[in-house]
Amino acid sequence: MKDISLLEMLKNGVHFGHQKSRWHPKMKPYIFAERSGIHIVDLEQTREKLKEALTFLHDTASKGGVVVFIGTKKQAQGIIKKAAEDCGMPYIINRWIGGLFTNFAIVKKLIDRLHELKKSQESGDLEKYTKKEQTAIKKKIEKLEKLVGGISGIKKIPDAIFIVGLKNEKTVVREANRKNIPIVALADTNTDPTNVAYPIPANDDATKSIKLITGLVAESIKEGKMAIKENVETVKEEKTKKD
Numbered sequence: 001m002k003d004i005s006l007l008e009m010l011k012n013g014v015h016f017g018h019q020k021s022r023w024h025p026k027m028k029p030y031i032f033a034e035r036s037g038i039h040i041v042d043l044e045q046t047r048e049k050l051k052e053a054l055t056f057l058h059d060t061a062s063k064g065g066v067v068v069f070i071g072t073k074k075q076a077q078g079i080i081k082k083a084a085e086d087c088g089m090p091y092i093i094n095r096w097i098g099g100l101f102t103n104f105a106i107v108k109k110l111i112d113r114l115h116e117l118k119k120s121q122e123s124g125d126l127e128k129y130t131k132k133e134q135t136a137i138k139k140k141i142e143k144l145e146k147l148v149g150g151i152s153g154i155k156k157i158p159d160a161i162f163i164v165g166l167k168n169e170k171t172v173v174r175e176a177n178r179k180n181i182p183i184v185a186l187a188d189t190n191t192d193p194t195n196v197a198y199p200i201p202a203n204d205d206a207t208k209s210i211k212l213i214t215g216l217v218a219e220s221i222k223e224g225k226m227a228i229k230e231n232v233e234t235v236k237e238e239k240t241k242k243d
Contacts, residue, residue: 002216004050006043012208015041017189026192030201039189046201050213053184053198054220057160060182061087061224065159067184068151069214070172072096073165076204079211080164081150083218088225090158091150101175104157111152114144160184162217164210166191186213 009015017023017031017039030049032042057067069091071080077093084091092100100107118141120126126134161176163169163185173195176183182197186204193199203209 002219004047004212004216006047009043009046009202009212012212013206014046014202014209014212015043016203016206016209017041022190024190024192026194027187027189027201030187030193030199031189041189041201041203049198049200050202050216053200054216056182056198057162057184057217058220058224058227060160061221062227063159063224064228066090066154066156067160067162067221068092068154068158069162069217070096070169071164071210071214073168073204075207076164076210076214079207079214083214084150087218087221089218089221090152090154093150094146096169096172097147098171099175100151101157101179101181107148107151108155110144110148111154114141114148114152117141117144157181162214163196164204164214166193166196166204184217186210 015032017027020034020037020039023031023039030042030045031039033040060067067089069080069084069089071077071091071093072095080091081093097107097110117137121138121141126137129137157179158181160182161172161184163172163183166173166185166187167190173183177195183195184198185193185196185200186202186209187193187196187199188202188204191204193201200213202213
């Protein structure tokens with residue numbers, strides 16, 4: 001895994017927190033100083049916490065685990081989607097679906113319905129309906145695509161989640177904790193990191209900061225998945241030698 005430098009984090013604004021008046025006291029251990037009323041994140045701690053998070057995600061992926069990327073705040077949406085697709089993981093960039101973790105069976109029905117409608121659309125089965133009915137079905141597909149399209153491949157609750165925008169995703173954190181799903185998240189100075197298994201003290205507003213850390217998360221997951229492939233090939237080689 002890549003060892004990120006303090007200089008690289010500085011260049012990408014990872015150290016910039018919020019105004020002192022907006023801070024969360026639980027972030028005090030991760031704050032280095034205050035400059036012109038703005039809290040500065042301790043990047044030494046960011047680097048250590050980032051290493052812990054990346055190691056956990058690498059190990060999770062190397063065991064075939066699923067990590068859902070979550071980022072519904074505007075500046076994170078495109079970055080989250082691209083990174084998740086890059087490492088072959090599901091994602092949520094629009095509104096959170098209540099009960100995704102605590103009542104997965106209901107959400108799974110929505111996913112199954114999306115697959116069913118898309119299959120009918122691709123096979124041409126929709127042509128038997130009137131134009132008005134076809135339009136209504138297409139709108140339904142678009143609605144479901146926006147709602148569950150990013151997680152359409154999951155068959156069970158995930159093994160971990162990665163969040164950008166911790167302050168915006170309180171329901172996600174609550175549901176994940178109820179189901180004992182480990183959380184990895186960027187923790188800005190205005191957030192509460194206590195319910196996060198792997199908090200990464202960092203600016204979660206600037207696109208450069210989000211892109212840098214999310215990219216590292218995706219790379220660690222890709223390396224973990226690669227380890228599975230390498231293990232399978234090693235087993236095959238050993239079996240061939242024995243035969």
